[in-house]
Amino acid sequence: MRIALALPGIDADQVELELLRAGHRIAWRAIDREELLRQLAEDAPDVVLVADDPAVATLDVVGAGDLLGVRTCLVRADDAASASARLLGVHDVLRAVPGRPVDLSVLRAPFDALDGGIDEAAAPRLRDAPGGPPAGSEPSGAATPGPWPLGPSAGGDDPAPSDPGAAPARRRAGRDPAAAARGDAASAGGGRAPGIRRPWGRSPRRRGGAATPPTSTESTPAPAPSAAPAASVDPRRPGRAAEPPPSEPATEPAPSTPAHRVIAVWGPAGAPGRTLIATTLAAELAARGLHVCLVDADTYGGTIAPSLGLLDEAPGFAAACRLAASDALDAGQLDRVSVDYGGSTAPFRVLTGIGRPHRWPELARDRVIGALEQARQWCDVVVVDVGFNLETDEELSSDLLSPRRNAATIAALRTADEVVAVGAADPVGITRLLRTHADLLETVTVEAVHVVVNRVRSSVLGVDPAGQVRQTLDRFGGIPNPLLIPDDAAAADAALLGARTVVDAAPRSPLRQGVAALADRLGYGAAAAPRRSAWGRMRRTG
Known part of the structure; x- marks a missing residue:
């Protein structure tokens, strides 16, 4: 992956070393906003790492990256919350804290930094804070936080957050051939890559409304209608126990209701x-x-x-x-x-x-x-x-x-x-x-x-x-x-x-x-x- 750096006030050498060790390439470097915009126009990289500094983290820089198809990722040298991420609409925040390894999982496609949304991306990463659990130690079957969780898999069959097999099959051509091949293999036969489930626990359906039979790539088998989960949480109201399903079928869409x-x-x-x-x-x-x-x-x-x-x-x-x-x-x-x-x-x-x-x-x-x-x-x-x-x-x-x-x-x-x-x-x-x-x-x-x-x-x-x-x-x-x-x-x-x-x-x-x-x-x-x-x-x- 070609990555550009615009990191005034941050130890760019540490970030660059970690990027090179991970197999990425450095496209170019910029030190101010004008040079950053000029370099973007001349040579668009895959990702541009921008310091969380008003000198370079501006709306025109993010907008120029959007027009050119370049991902913008903010870089902070501490664990404090990022106000610029919310104001600029940037969901990716990389923490380059001195004396601590740089966690590059935010760069792993497809946008793993969005786990938990912009609120979590902008907030300090508690798992990397002193005294917290080390990065990458989360259990593989942990449910994704959020108001509409996709639901944990039964038996912990989901891949770990760092597992490249969890990436969807769709890839931009030429970006990551190895990952694209893995995604294509996972989606063969009409299935989806492991770890990707439809929201609300619904089985996939085609656009015409016909149900698609489950495939071997499904990470979570559909539970029987009579079996209720041991600890059910209401997805519409986080933190509350889900009420038992109503006995009247009037609240469910009719079979003839057009879908999708x-x-x-x-x-x-x-x-x-x-x-x-x-x-x-x-x-x-x-x-x-x-x-x-x-x-x-x-x-x-x-x-x-x-x-x-x-x-x-x-x-x-x-x-x-x-x-x-x-x-x-x-x-x-x-x-x-x-x-x-x-x-x-x-x-x-x-x-x-x-x-x-x-x-x-x-x-x-x-x-x-x-x-x-x-x-x-x-x-x-x-x-x-x-x-x-x-x-x-x-x-x-x-x-x-x-x-x-x-x-x-x-x-x-x-x-x-x-x-x-x-x-x-x-x-x-x-x-x-x-x-x-x-x-x-x-x-x-x-x-x-x-x-x-x-x-x-x-x-x-x-x-x-x-x-x-x-x-x-x-x-x-x-x-x-x-x-x-x-x-x-x-x-x-x-x-x-x-x-x-x-x-x-x-x-x-x-x-x-x-x-x-x-x-x-x-x-x-x-x-x-x-x-x-x-x-x-x-x-x-x-």
Whole structure:
């Protein structure tokens, strides 16, 4: 592996010696930010080791590495937590403490530094602290920490964390031929490399929904339905014992429920309610027993994280795209870079978007496609909130290799199995929807688009607002059967005030009922009957 060094203030000789002993090659060295950017442009290595110093660890350095396909790894000379790792969205932190061997396991593909996510990567490594257990002494069957663990294997058959056989079969060509050969041998016959399991303990399924029989490469045999694990932990609420499975089958998806689908939620400019519909739809599908991942792919103003009260210092979708560019994205990495929305009614996973619009080059077209395809296999449904702009004029620019800002939106729409177009129910919103609906049909690859008109009210449309909206869309846009959602400002404000979804904040609101009708139209059946809470019983009986 070709590695570049930019380590001002750190004993670079010690790091270089350890790298050479491990069989790596030193591509070049840099001492400041300007030289680092110039060297990256002239000769892109596989990995660049950057000191955790504001002089070289900057957003433009990380962004340049992302554009060139170069992994960026921060280097610290102590065991203190790294604030730059969280701010820069870098998940790999290498500890080069004087007088102690340098642990190079962070460089082992595919991104072993992501064990435990960015929080653990940025935090001090306690196993290397004085008095702690030596590095590499963890038991091979230890479960991976995180809010959605992949589950320990029965009998400790998983390979050790340092076992190269645990790497997935996919590799970038030419990076590590020996490891790629091992991955190809492990994935022969349709199986997966040892140690890689699907989340939530579900057996792998093909995209069409047919179950795939287990192979000999499966590290954990599927337990019998009647046998409960000795120490079961609720994956949705870490630290709590898992409740016994409910006797009613209504919370499980029906056998005819479509699985492994990507649903893109789009809307024209003017804030028609894309994010509100996307978050409510994700919560509604999760309430019906589906494992849902909500993705924020808006390159202009992603707001899913603040609307749900989630931290977006390290954008999860940008990290997933970076992993997809290196062919290192799998179920385990998706589980670690995503965050959990722990709603009381419908918890689901979230890949947060870029917090600052200038980071849009991280969401390149091929990266977005690869990340969404992996997320499709990771869970039952992927709901993607995309941007509004469908223009392709930027492809006429002179720099044919430069990234396109609208490529993330267009790639998500073309990857999606279902597309939902959201428009606002007012004269301006209907006009914008009609003008851009034709462009949307030319962009997507699906046969039909589900049109949703949000905030239908008589205060701006007069008498019979629903009839006027249907007649206008049918006459001027050829849209015969739009789904109309009434204006429900109280439910939307309650959800925004509590940083929750509408399903949790106002489960009986007209807004939630409208999105439930959208889920039915998408083919996911009726919602399971909600359980009556103790507080609801007290209000009824008291």
